Amino acid sequence: MKIELDDLSGPEIAAFLQEHVDQMRAISPPESKHALDLDALRRPEIAFWTVRDGDRLVGCGALKRLDAGHAELKSMRTAPARTRSGIASLLLEHLIAEATRRGFARLSLETGAADFFLPARRLYEKFGFVRCEPFADYRPDPHSTFMTKVLRRAE
Secondary structure (H helix, E strand, O other), rough: EEEEEEOOOOOHHHHHHHHHHHHHHHHHHHHHHHOOOHHHHHOOOOOOOEEEEEEEEEEEEEEEEEOOEEEEEEEEEOOHHHOOOOOOHHHHHHHHHHHHHOOOOOEEEEEEOHHHHHHHHHHHHHOOEOOOOOOOOOOOOOOOOEEEEEEOOOO
């Protein structure tokens, strides 16, 4: 498998992300849907990666710079046919390493609180993320779980 920075220009990634947004809309109420669409992911403070197995797109994830020491994990997705095959762990390990390389002291995320999101929450916990209060522009929401991981101690 290969993880690469993606410029979000291809139709394959556009369809993959639209499926993600559609799925989140079906699961979460509109005020609790925080999945970013293609245009939002193209903002300069976001770096986006895809995972390919051969020529097949099987996953994606992004880092959003919140400030000089804090980044947010966004748009983590594995192709539904490939869940529980190690892709999410491989990608999460890559994103944590990339956040560390870029000098962030903390990496945070928002994920759903519903049972559907339990495998994601367990994955994040396995990688050292712990529950936290809402961060950045998020507000308390019964449909959201907020998690964070300290990458290095702030100076």
